[in-house]
Amino acid sequence: MPHTVYFLNGPNANLYGLDSAGTYGSESFASIEARCQRHASELGLTLEFRQSNHEGVLVDWIQEARLNAHGIIINAAGLSYSSVPILDALLAFDGPIIEAHMSNLWKRERFRHHSYVSKAATGVIAGLGALGYRLALTAVAELLAAD
Numbered sequence: 001m002p003h004t005v006y007f008l009n010g011p012n013a014n015l016y017g018l019d020s021a022g023t024y025g026s027e028s029f030a031s032i033e034a035r036c037q038r039h040a041s042e043l044g045l046t047l048e049f050r051q052s053n054h055e056g057v058l059v060d061w062i063q064e065a066r067l068n069a070h071g072i073i074i075n076a077a078g079l080s081y082s083s084v085p086i087l088d089a090l091l092a093f094d095g096p097i098i099e100a101h102m103s104n105l106w107k108r109e110r111f112r113h114h115s116y117v118s119k120a121a122t123g124v125i126a127g128l129g130a131l132g133y134r135l136a137l138t139a140v141a142e143l144l145a146a147d
Contacts, residue, residue: 002046003070003144005137007036008061009051010077016102032130039134043141055079055086062089071140073098073133080115090120096143100136101126 009029017028033049040047048069052058058076065072072093076086080099090097099121118124123139125132 002044003141004046004048004068005040005071005073005140005144006061006065006069007047007049007073007133007137008058009049009075010058010079011053013051013075013077014053027130032133035130036133036137039137043137045137045141047137055083058083059085059089062086062093066093069095070144071095071097073100073136073140074117074121075100075102075133076115076117080117083116087116087120090117093120096122096140098122098136098140099124099126100132102129102132 014029016032017026029051036049037047050061052061058074058079062072062074072090072095074086074090074097076083076099079086080101097120099115099117101124115124122143125136125139128135
């Protein structure tokens with residue numbers, strides 16, 4: 001049975017690609033999701049790729065993952081810097097957790113230099129755009145295979 005991975009995206013990720021000159025590039029969220037689904041399939045993973053602008057929905061999905069997923073990849077976006085509830089939910093998850101960010105947080109505003117999510121994460125990938133999402137999938141697949 002393939003490993004299931006939840007790839008959770010936070011506020012405004014659905015806007016990727018709408019400003020090609022902006023921080024997140026020109027690739028749309030739907031295109032990134034399609035590429036992630038293909039790569040997950042190549043890795044033998046079942047992928048639940050989700051996005052919400054609401055903190056409580058993300059917490060619900062992390063709690064759901066405790067029963068249904070082997071690993072979590074999360075880009076909590078702006079909630080990375082403020083959400084203790086997301087941190088607490090992640091700390092209750094037993095599998096590998098990869099924190100992924102499209103931008104390099106440490107090249108941005110100072111308030112982005114601290115992420116609550118990082119305290120629960122097995123590892124962090126940041127600053128590589130959509131490539132980071134592919135790398136996060138590869139990392140979680142390898143961590144799960146090592147178990």
